Amino acid sequence: MACAHCGDACPDQPIRLSARPELPFCCQGCKAVYELLDQSNLCTYYRLDDKPGQKIPEVELPGRFDYLNSESVQSQLLAFRSEALNQLTFSIPQMHCASCIWLLENLFKLNPGITSSRVNFLRKELTVSYNPAATTLTEVAKLLASVGYEPQITLAELGAQPHRANRTLYYQLGLAAFAFGNVMLMAFPDYFSFTEQLQASFGQFFGWLSLGLSLPVLLVSARGFYRSAWQGLRHRYINLDFPISLGLTALFLTSLYDIATQHGPGYLDSFTGLVFFMLIGKWVQQRTYDALRFDRDFTSYFPVAVTRLTAGGREESVAVRELRAGQRIRVRHQEIIPADAVLLRGQGQIDYSFVTGESVPVARTSGEVVYAGGRQTGEALELEVVREVSQGYLTQLWNNPAFQKEEKATLETYANKVGRYFVAVTLVLALGAVAYWQWQGRPDMALRAFTSVLVIACPCALSLATPFALGAALRALGRCKLFLKNSGVVETLGRADTIVFDKTGTLTDVKRSAVEYAGPTLTLAQQQAIAAVIQHSTHPLSQRLAAELPASHLPVQEFREVAGQGLCGTVAGEEVRVGSAAFVGVGNPAPEAGTPATAESAATTDGLQSRVYVSVEGVQGCYLLRNVYREELRSILAELSRHYHLAVLSGDNDTEQDRLRELFGPQAELHFRQSPQQKLDYVAHLRQQGRTVIMVGDGLNDAGALQQADAGVALTDTLTNFSPACDAILDARSFGQLSTFLRFSQDCLQVVLGTFVLSFCYNGIGLGLAVQGKFTPIVSAILMPISSLSVMVFATLLVHYAAHRRQL
Amino acid sequence: MEIIFVLISISLCVAMLFLLAFVWAVRSHQYDDTYTPAVRVLFDDQEENAQPRGQR
Incomplete structure (x- = not known):
């Protein structure tokens, strides 16, 4: 029997409401939520979607949200404050269906102090406005938690600016579309022979009008490409946007020259069209990332505020960042120890599963040192902080230089690598064409050929291939509960040759x-x-x-x-x-x-x-x-060991060595009693050998290794509760598909390479015409949009086909 | 054929109106969230209808 609230299986004798005996509940928490909603006439919640509720943890933690009363926390969280209205945005990863939206937007019926609440479903955000005279922030958070939508408030989010939707791209896209359409109309007379009369009398007018329409495109819409190219140059790095900027500039300047000197109508229709298509590529990329946003860091784990004890023994709530060495704090049942500290009073039963993966709590008595990241279970503890949060053990691990790989990883993508050679080849060809025509004694053709080569070499199709192919791949993988941080991870997964597993929580269930x-x-x-x-x-x-x-x-x-x-x-x-x-x-x-x-x-x-x-x-x-061990482990390993070098890192002793050896085969490397630092070093060592390493782990104890690896995959049972700084999050239920995911990533790389070949074909044709000086506006107007569009369609369709073939 | 100048200026003005309408739409948050409103519009006010009319 499924619980009427959360849909989980009910015990043999389900809990029943006296008023509605036909509804079964799996626990008191679920029943309480139903009663609360029923009282406020909010049972539509259960009608909109089948069993939409979240299971409510039975353990109530008193004072859990008290820190929200603290002035320093409030000033960071609230986006707007006044006497009569406070507004803030919560992140609520639990929301998943229409019922969630409905309930969260009807919060005012549960708490009259809330004036309005609005959901942004794609970002999983809830913007709440409340009257501070009628209710408090703590009350709002408590209410959300009591109906199963506990907001995620973390240190990382406290420091961050409230999210602002990026509207610039929409303006740029709209402007480019507007200019593209109109400039194309103006260019029409040029395309057809029967309009020659028209072109003769209005060509000049059309030319200047197109120029006027294209200027905002150059200044506003194309700004992103120029900025990115410039940033790359400043870091002595040539990215794909550099040849794009070069091409766009050449296109615009040639058109300007043609129009000013009445040579012809110019290439402005191609120019605006290209900008429009490339912005669509960017938009697709942005939408893909918005839906899969999980870029958080270790500070997400730490509590936002702690209970500090004053000299007089009074409790006060302070932000973790204000905690200094020597101060006393109180840590209650189920609270995380925020900083390395000495235990002064109380029996410590500290669950370090978060750090070591070992779920059995460790006993600590007074006088002993407890490390940050542990969760106290049992009575309240009194601790004296020995090291501030920023110097603690975990922080040191996280601050390891290995963690600064991100920048490099995303830049070293195929497209950017190709982009670099592109510039060299283009310049050589352009200069070659100039030299040839000069030698032929045709300086006018030399100039024409030079600019045409720059124009046609603009790798717009290349820049579109990656977002469309990998965006489709990210969505396909996301449907199977493998969430990637960015499209670069698909490339890494496809190229990997070594897989390292953590044991506890990863191999074992x-x-x-x-x-x-x-x-x-x-x-x-x-x-x-x-x-x-x-x-x-x-x-x-x-x-x-x-x-x-x-x-x-x-x-x-x-x-x-x-x-x-x-x-x-x-x-x-x-x-x-x-x-x-x-x-x-x-x-x-x-x-x-x-x-x-x-x-x-x-x-x-x-x-x-x-x-x-x-x-x-x-x-x-x-x-x-x-x-x-996980059920699917044996079949997965049998498949993986054929193509990959495998290794296991375990924090435990080697009692399981024989079983693991049998599972992993004779070639695999098994390492036991590994500290987090050793795990990190091992992965770093593998990378030094030139291997591309995927690390599959479960949490913070191998976080260093996850980050050090080319692709760190965090395996988790509860997606919503998990947020390490890894490159990918894999739902434990999809673990059995790991090898399929890897092969799909390889397919995607092939698709990207295929689209590159396609776009090189177009560029080859274009270049052939360009060096001969035959690259006319009409050729440009046909070739450019066709190449962009066909690359988009080709990339998307092939990735969908690959996903279909792999049954993802 | 001079009518072309007039026609084109009119068509550009109309197109410009659409561009402005688009800018207004973006500015008024219509592109911030393209999913939730589509769901929201399907919710009806059953609860309030269930109450006696006098209260509304």
């Missing part, structure tokens, strides 16, 4: 770990009693176990979680204990008198397997949780 039970058989009632207790814990082992046991909603009294030890609680008068061997008292033959039902559990981690001891009603047993 944390969610699917096998659960085995050892000990006397438990009755259903006993299992339900255990389930009732562990539902109260957020410990990953508890959650995994809870998924395995029958669901139960028995009330639990006297629930207690002893950090690092286990849980205990009383269910229906019987005490249940879950946790470590010592906590549960395994080996103790007789349960203590007076506690007839004692369930103890001990979580012991041994390589890939964890033990949880339980005791209920005097019965003691042990659950064995074993991480298993």
Whole structure:
């Protein structure tokens, strides 16, 4: 049975509303949202789309949004502030359907203080206006979180300027289209012989009018190409925009000369047409990137504000950036430790899965150092900051010079490489033509040939091939849940020869770990009693176990979680204990008198397997949780090992070596006990050997390696919660298609090369005419648009065909 | 044939009007989000209709 709110599978006895018993719910959170929406008459939400809701985490974190009251945070977040109205834009990655849009735009019905809210679905943004006298920012954020659309507020976003839609391109495109259409009309008399009369009497007028229409195109629409070419030159780098600028300039100046000296009508129709087509290419590129925007950095992980303790012991909320060494902070259950610090008070149970990939929390006692990036589970801690956020361990890793590769990677694309040779060849040809005609004693032809060569050599079709081919590729891959940062990544994926895997969380499937039970058989009632207790814990082992046991909603009294030890609680008068061997008292033959039902559990981690001891009603047993490799792993590896050099980097010990060796084959390199830095170094070493490396990892602990690799692919179970600085994000469910993705990328490169060949053919024909001085305006007007259009169509169709053939 | 001058100036003026209309559309945010409004327009006001008329 599917939950009426989120569509997840319901437990055997679903939670039901007394008013609407026909609707099943999977958890209290989902039911609460339904009730809230029902009260405010907002149930249209459920009618617009089938089961549109987000699962609500059961754990409520009090004071989670308190930092939004802080003045420094508000001043950075709010785009507009006044007495009666505040406005800001939230990023809400969860929104996915029409129901989401509808609910988010009807927020004012839930909180009257909100005056309006508007969604930009493509950017996953919500712009909220509220009356600060009637409600607060914290209230708004809480409301969003309570209906399942928790806004993503991160340090990275705090520093960033509010997003401004890029309208310049639309103006440029509109202007170019306007000029293109009209200039083409003016050029018509020139195309046909029967209009010679017309051309003779109006040619001059048409010429100057076209010039007037083209001037804004040169000054406004084509500005982007000139700017980019100039920036490239300043960095002593010739990009594709340089020959384009050269060609456009030649085209315009020749036309100007022709018109001024009454030689002919000039090439202005080609000029405006080219600018128009190339801007369309740019627009396609921009739209593709807008839809797949995930360019965030490590600061996205850190909390925006922390609870600082003043000298008097008072709590205050401050921005993380204001945190200084020596200050005391309080970190509560489920909060991330923002900076390297010394533990002063409290039992630390720190989940470093974010840093090391290991999901079992590490126990820390007072006096010990805890590192930034860990998440506290359990009681609140008091910490003294030893290093500021910007100097912490994680930050140092992220600041490694390896992370500055981006600039280079995007510039070194095929098109730009080709562009460089283009300039050289063009100049040689142009000068050759000049020399030939001079030698022939025809200086007028020399000038004509020179400018024609520059014009025809303008690699406009080349500049269109990449955005259209790779844009189509990005969309095809995006449909299969592989999101690439930019089109350059497709090229890298296609060229790669080495794939490095991280182990935990990448090769193994944390969610699917096998659960085995050892000990006397438990009755259903006993299992339900255990389930009732562990539902109260957020410990990953508890959650995994809870998924395995029958669901139960028995009330639990006297629930207690002893950090690092286990849980205990009383269910229906019987005490249940879950946790470590010592906590549960395994080996103790007789349960203590007076506690007839004692369930103890001990979580012991041994390589890939964890033990949880339980005791209920005097019965003691042990659950064995074993991480298993992803289902598709074997077939994937068999396919990949034929074409690629494979390697595994693991932070764990080498107990799994034999299994991995068997999976990966004799050639693969297996490395164990690797620190994040070692992983990074290993990838750097491979690259020095001239290999093109794809790193497949899962998170921050291999973030350095992900970034160091030519293409870092982050594998994730929850796309919305994940935002590392990698080059691509792959949904774990699509892991099985990895080799298909790689082959598709290779296909796409072939398509790009194919379009290059096509556009070279056009250029070859054009150049042949140009050096002979036969490149007339009419030839230009036919050849140029045909070459641009056919390259666009060819690239898009072939990529779609390749995707279809690979069944993507 | 001098009528051509008049005709062309008229046609250019009309074309210019369309260009201005386009610029106005971009300026008034119509190109900022090309997806959501298409969905938004399909929502109807069922909830308000369900209420007694006197309240509206």
